Amino acid sequence: MEPRVLANKKEFTFKSFFLQWEWLLVVLILAVSVMNASLSEYFLEYDNLRDATMGFLDKAFIVLPMVFIILMGDIDISVASIVTLSSVIMADLFNHGLPMGWAMVAGLAVGTICGWINGMLVVRFKELSSVIVTLATMIIYRGIAYILLKDQASGKFPDWFQYLGWEYIGGIPFILIAFAVCAIGFGWLLHKTVFGRRVYAIGNNATASRYSGVQVDKIKVLVFTLAGLMSAVTAMFLTSRMGSTRPNIASGYELEVIAMVVLGGISTAGGKGRMIGAILAVFLIGFLRYGLGLVNVSAQMLLIILGLLLILSVAIPQLKQRFASMRRI
Amino acid sequence: MKRQITESAGVPGAQINIGKPARSVSEMIGKFRELGLLGFILLLSVGVQLRNPSFLTWENISDIATNTAILSILAVGMMLVIITRGIDLSIGATLAVSGMISALLVSHYPGIHPLLAIASGIGIGLICGMVIGCLVAWVNILPIIATLGMMNVYRGLTFEASGGKWVSAHQMPTGFKAIATGTLFGVNNLILIAVAIYIVAYYFISHTRSGRRIYAVGSNPDSATISGIRSGRVLWLVYTIMGGLSGLAGVLWVSKFASAQGDTASGYELSVIAACVLGGVSIAGGVGKISGIVLGSVLLGILNNALPMIDVSPFWQMFIQGTIILIAVLINALVKRGIDRNHLMRRKI
Amino acid sequence: MADSEYALELKGITKIFPGIKALDDVYFKLKTGEIHALMGENGAGKSTFIKVITGVHAPEEGEMYLNGRQVAFNHPTDAQKAGIAAIYQHVTCYPDLSVTENIFMGHEKIRRRTRCILWDDMHKEAERLLGELGAGFDPRTPMGALSVAEQQLVEIAKALSVDAKIIIMDEPTAALTSNESEELYRIAERLRDNGASIIFISHRFEDMYRLASKVTVFRDSKYIGTWNVDEIANSDLIVAMVGREISQLFPKKEANIGEEILRVEGLGKAGYFADVSFSLRRGEILGLTGLVGAGRTEVCQTLFGVERYDKGKVIFKGKELKVRNPRDAMRQGIGYLSEDRQKQGLVLQWDIGRNITLSALEKFSGGGAIDKRKELEVAKSLAEKVGVKAKSVFDLVSSLSGGNQQKVVFAKLLTAELDVLILDEPTKGVDVGAKSAIYEMINELARSGYGIVLVSSEMPEVIGMCDRVAVMREGRITAMLDREVLTQEAILKASMDDTAPGALEGRRAEA
Incomplete structure (x- = not known):
């Protein structure tokens, strides 16, 4: 074996640095902001930006663990139902006389358990794929919410609970602070830790990861459980902002969350993408939605745009790859 | 043990006759799933009848049958999709958009022939299906993502098309409403249409090349490439058929309930998937029978009808449906594991 | 025309x-x-x-x-x-x-x-x-x-x-x-x-x-x-x-065989293999050969904890070994180089360094966070030790030749403290130059006290490298051949003969 020296410095080029997907998102956010600012002179005012942000941040909490799930090549479409179920259970327990604090703990616990069940089913029944497993639990979880609450609303929470979604700390919305803390935590987990490295490994090649001593099943269960927990966190903020809950809240959240993750550049084939992309996508879709609201675009039109955004953000990389390989031949 | 090996391997060539090893429970379920389903349906009917004698009346049975007809038409398409290892969440929305547009059509031009209305619905469904087919087959988007996205697009289009309003019974000509309520030889049209579709579908999947290729692609996509099967085309075809059937179901639905709304059939895709997995269609691909999904649809139709009759709150319905899907797919998976294990045991090592 | x-x-x-x-x-x-x-x-x-x-x-x-x-x-x-x-x-x-x-x-x-x-x-x-x-x-x-x-x-x-x-x-x-x-x-x-x-x-x-x-x-x-x-x-x-x-291909090797480290007794998994028994000593290279589908890979994967066995037991360093998954196996001291390095051995989309450290990430972490400098250092030195030919440790593994990819997998095994290495077709799809480098590496490892199980279908490789060879057929070991009686004919006879495996029992060398 002749001795050989390998370089241990990465080559840095400005071209590859600026050709990253995240820059596209930054440009798009700027474009949307310019559009919004031209539609409304108040848009760029601090108070307005702050309140706009508060409006769309609730579901952003689910985006964080969903990044992990999609990175591993899985999907979880039951998150919206978990939001509903933990919100309904929290309200139900509170109405049965449990102190609000404990009711919240119970809500968080329920979400965590729901996520854990998803994870266990996914790893125990590998032949089923996470699509069908979470499809079934999606119906079941919302079904339980309907059984508990029928089609009624439940509310009358204590005042302090309302603050969760509406209050500011030092002029900054509490929900934004909470999101920032979670985002930094999840970003650190994904990019700096052993755990995150293993998640990437699973997404790229689950078999090789297992052969390399990565406990694939354990990590998957943990990530699905985290998704359950964060869905419950979303449930807290959403319920607080709405002041009451119903068994049909948060419907369609799964689409929005998945759209944000995919738009953030996380590949549905697994193993590729970064947390920052998904976070940028949260703000992009949030501002877009705000701007469309300014020009009185209907909620239905928004559905169409969201659906198309999802399709486009998956299709563009696919098509790019296809054309690249065609040119090579 | 050792003697057995000598016997099987000692014969020259590969003259290994497969013996008749004891059948395991899972293999029995795999073989007699249809009979089991039928038995369960009968048991359920008898049970419900004992609780509520108005269950097995002619009126109620025909009500169940017409409801099941639409469900099973969709299940035929969904079965094809699942056989190719895909899933289609957009069918409720496709149904709604084609039902809405054909309803708008007949309300604006009441003179239109009902068949033309049906054709328009099918046409719109086909287009919706083709779009998804292209996304899945050629752009290579995962079925779940493609159909989740398009589901919202189609649902949005339904609202946009109607301006958020309903098309209600008095806006529809009687000829249109008669599509679902009329009879031929004393049998409801819906049932006739459904039966016709079973027959055509049965012929298609078991007696034509294209039909068999759907199974081939689902059973082993890599082999399919080597056998020269253009899997892209097969996938496209499957989603297009699914779209066409949803379009047809849309017209039938609107005609039967005599109203078209923005949220028509929302969430209905879940019932359809439930009917398929109950009928033994394997999520892992390659397996599924018409007889199975028809029975699955009937069972689901009876459940939906019977639960209110035995005083189960309608709010339980969603939970029950989800549980059925979950249990059915888990049983399917366990049965398949059992069969695979049996094949291994045959090797006698 | x-x-x-x-x-x-x-x-x-x-x-x-x-x-x-x-x-x-x-x-x-x-x-x-x-x-x-x-x-x-x-x-x-x-x-x-x-x-x-x-x-x-x-x-x-x-x-x-x-x-x-x-x-x-x-x-x-x-x-x-x-x-x-x-x-x-x-x-x-x-x-x-x-x-x-x-x-x-x-x-x-x-x-x-x-x-x-x-x-x-x-x-x-x-x-x-x-x-x-x-x-x-x-x-x-x-x-x-x-x-x-x-x-x-x-x-x-x-x-x-x-x-x-x-x-x-x-x-x-x-x-x-x-x-x-x-x-x-x-x-x-x-x-x-x-x-x-x-x-x-x-x-x-x-x-x-x-x-x-x-x-x-x-x-x-x-x-x-x-x-x-x-x-x-x-x-x-x-x-x-x-x-x-x-x-010229196989390096001369002086045997330096130590105490027994691994013993397998009557191992069986329904449908795959049965009655598999052998022992392995430090410094020994034990060949495992037979027809494709004879159950060699399955035996190895069970030892490594990828699959479970349902009969028999494994004794490792004098104690009964129970492993539930590959992580357990590696912690105990058993490493496995899989037959299909593209699917099971490597993350092709990753660079050389990350691949090498994947199985030993804990070593470079403090409080859960990865110490990237330390990781890089270890990866670099291991890649150089096994002689991977590349520009830097940041080169993607998918851009390497088969032989160099295999060297990366070897480097991966070296990150953990192991006693037994199971090498499943280590030279498959590898060019001649890399092949002899790999043979040298295997010998080097055996000399330094590893017990090695070498699974191979290549007759010259088995004969040239191994101290003893176990031949499998239809899930059973049909012969255990010592170096002195190791010939192509003997291996073929044991792997392809249609007589019952039991008939060969008498000829088995003492394991």
Whole structure:
């Protein structure tokens, strides 16, 4: 074996640095902001930006663990139902006389358990794929919410609970602070830790990861459980902002969350993408939605745009790859 | 043990006759799933009848049958999709958009022939299906993502098309409403249409090349490439058929309930998937029978009808449906594991 | 249209996959009515070559002539229509469908006008074809219920059903016992006598001597030469295939065998293997060989905790070993280099450094966070130690050659403190230079006290490297051969003989 020296410095080029997907998102956010600012002179005012942000941040909490799930090549479409179920259970327990604090703990616990069940089913029944497993639990979880609450609303929470979604700390919305803390935590987990490295490994090649001593099943269960927990966190903020809950809240959240993750550049084939992309996508879709609201675009039109955004953000990389390989031949 | 090996391997060539090893429970379920389903349906009917004698009346049975007809038409398409290892969440929305547009059509031009209305619905469904087919087959988007996205697009289009309003019974000509309520030889049209579709579908999947290729692609996509099967085309075809059937179901639905709304059939895709997995269609691909999904649809139709009759709150319905899907797919998976294990045991090592 | 004496001729075929040249300027001529052996070691490019002929892959360069006429296949159906059929190494079947359908997939019999499939005709025809091949199972059986040998017969029936003029058999004997192989030889000869031309791919000499009149050799994706079978000496053929004389390839090694470290007693897993017993000592290289599908890989994977065994026990360092997953196994001191490095060994999309450290990430972490500088240092030094040829540790693994990829996998094993290494076909798809480097590395590891299980199908490798060899057949160890009695004949006899494994018990060396 002749001795050989390998370089241990990465080559840095400005071209590859600026050709990253995240820059596209930054440009798009700027474009949307310019559009919004031209539609409304108040848009760029601090108070307005702050309140706009508060409006769309609730579901952003689910985006964080969903990044992990999609990175591993899985999907979880039951998150919206978990939001509903933990919100309904929290309200139900509170109405049965449990102190609000404990009711919240119970809500968080329920979400965590729901996520854990998803994870266990996914790893125990590998032949089923996470699509069908979470499809079934999606119906079941919302079904339980309907059984508990029928089609009624439940509310009358204590005042302090309302603050969760509406209050500011030092002029900054509490929900934004909470999101920032979670985002930094999840970003650190994904990019700096052993755990995150293993998640990437699973997404790229689950078999090789297992052969390399990565406990694939354990990590998957943990990530699905985290998704359950964060869905419950979303449930807290959403319920607080709405002041009451119903068994049909948060419907369609799964689409929005998945759209944000995919738009953030996380590949549905697994193993590729970064947390920052998904976070940028949260703000992009949030501002877009705000701007469309300014020009009185209907909620239905928004559905169409969201659906198309999802399709486009998956299709563009696919098509790019296809054309690249065609040119090579 | 050792003697057995000598016997099987000692014969020259590969003259290994497969013996008749004891059948395991899972293999029995795999073989007699249809009979089991039928038995369960009968048991359920008898049970419900004992609780509520108005269950097995002619009126109620025909009500169940017409409801099941639409469900099973969709299940035929969904079965094809699942056989190719895909899933289609957009069918409720496709149904709604084609039902809405054909309803708008007949309300604006009441003179239109009902068949033309049906054709328009099918046409719109086909287009919706083709779009998804292209996304899945050629752009290579995962079925779940493609159909989740398009589901919202189609649902949005339904609202946009109607301006958020309903098309209600008095806006529809009687000829249109008669599509679902009329009879031929004393049998409801819906049932006739459904039966016709079973027959055509049965012929298609078991007696034509294209039909068999759907199974081939689902059973082993890599082999399919080597056998020269253009899997892209097969996938496209499957989603297009699914779209066409949803379009047809849309017209039938609107005609039967005599109203078209923005949220028509929302969430209905879940019932359809439930009917398929109950009928033994394997999520892992390659397996599924018409007889199975028809029975699955009937069972689901009876459940939906019977639960209110035995005083189960309608709010339980969603939970029950989800549980059925979950249990059915888990049983399917366990049965398949059992069969695979049996094949291994045959090797006698 | 000049009729040629060649049924098939390929000139200057080059096929490039992202990162690798799978075929490099390859030539091949097949005469009508001959059986032509195509030989080469694993990974020499044989399988890709067939896929080019059958239209699965389009070559980047080169020409192909069929009966003197130039053709270009864009799709497998083009090749099918031209009368080319292939029987692939890994049986490519539809497990859920019936045998009949498997035979006729892609060319079902249909009624002209109605385009309706004629099931009865197809079943009858399938029965006839299978009967001709001496198979006794019903064509209505689902394919998934058949054994490997039976599935192979179905594949042959498939080739017969299209009335192919050119039949390609890719390692058809790799999983067959000698009686089954003999039956296959007879079928091949009958096909030839009926006017078919056959390309017979194998890396077994017996196949070639028994059947072929011509032999073409590929090595490292390149064309080496074509000879008449009776004109080339065995040793020359080996040089052609391996690239140098075998004696130069295997380093001399002084045995330095220590205490027993691993003992396996009566290990069994239903459907895969049974009664597997052997022991391994420090510094020893134990060969594990046998036909493809004999259960070698399964045994190794159970020891490594990928699968569970249901009978017997494993004693490691004097204590009974229980492992639930690969992580357990590695912590206890057992490492496994898998046969399929692309699917099981490496994360191809990652760079060299990350691949090396994946299995030992805890070592570079404090409080959960990865210490990237330390990680980089270790990765760099290990990559240099095993001699990976690359510019930097940030090069993607997918851009490396097979040999260098394998070195990365070795480096991965070195990150953990192990006592036993299980190497499953470590030189598969590796060029000659890297091969001898790997052999040297294995010897080096044995010298430094590792106990090594070397799984291999390559006869020279097994004979050249191992201190003892266990031969497996149909899930059982049929012989344990010491170095003194280690000959090709002995291995073949133990791996292919159709007598009951029990009959060989008396000849087993003391394990």
